[in-house]
Amino acid sequence: MSLLLIVLSPICFFVFKWLQTHYLKHSLCNPILLSISLISLVLIWGDISYAQFAEVNTPFFWLLDLAIVALAIPLYKESRTIKKATWRYILCSVIGVASSSIIAMLTAYSLGASEQLVVSLAPNAVTTPIAIEVSEQLAGISALSAVVVICVGIFGAVIGLPLLRFFGVKHVPSQGLALGAACHAVGTARAIEVDERMGAFASVSLVLSAILTPLLLPVIYTLLSLIFTT
């Protein structure tokens, strides 16, 4: 039983990944989202508790931590390319982190969401592993953040570029920065597909928001909750 539970994630992931590269090329067929959905169904049908599944899969949680550390590698590479005009990139990223979290939190608060839900929705634009960490730190539901983030990425990959053109953003680097800031890795992957230069800017935006979100979000959240509770 334990063996079955631990091989479930890799099997689903590799099968869906293979299907996506060969047959289902559309961004909507995201292998991570499909894997999460299928495994969730298996657990529900098999009447297996999440606690049991998580315990067996502990090694994946360790690897997740290690992979976050490894994010320093692309970060280091990008830091060499953005030496020029660094502050402009940082400013864009700060604005991206602030707008994505503030808009989500304000909307959720005004629609009457609970504190826990508001926190879980706040890190919606950052790459999934960071969203999981930040959400957990602020006592949110990290699994909800993960799923929300992946859905945001898929939405952005499908409709992000047409939307940016509709808004009149025609400058290619700016399109890349916006996609990276709002739709993290999935948006970045789409940007790379369309235009290599756009992809490069999207990944700069992606890595910057990976550092800035854990730094800024607790501050933004504290300020907003002060305003809303008084």
Next chain:
Amino acid sequence: MKYIFSLIILLSALGIAHGLLFLLDFKFPPAVLAMGVLLLALKLNIVSLKKCEVAGNLLLKYFPLFFIPAGVGIIQHLDLIKENLFLIIFSVLAATIGTLFIVGKVASLLFASNDKEQS
């Protein structure tokens, strides 16, 4: 052997981050701090990019696989999601569209002028 050495570098960064947070009694995601520690070590040439990349690139390649089990945790909160489905979709859509618009506009403003200066 290369892999083990590379893993040791990543694990040490994680260890240092955990130690720092424990000593400073500060709440922050340890893995993110460890990423900062490793970045600093790369910048200061304490560790070489090549050595980190051996295990690092492998981990990065299969990154999505590692957060599938975390995402499956969603099944514990299905009722909460059902009750708040509209709220969740609406807030997140507003945030994504708003961010695309704001960052797109700001970046055009900041970088378009930069391009003109250069030309």
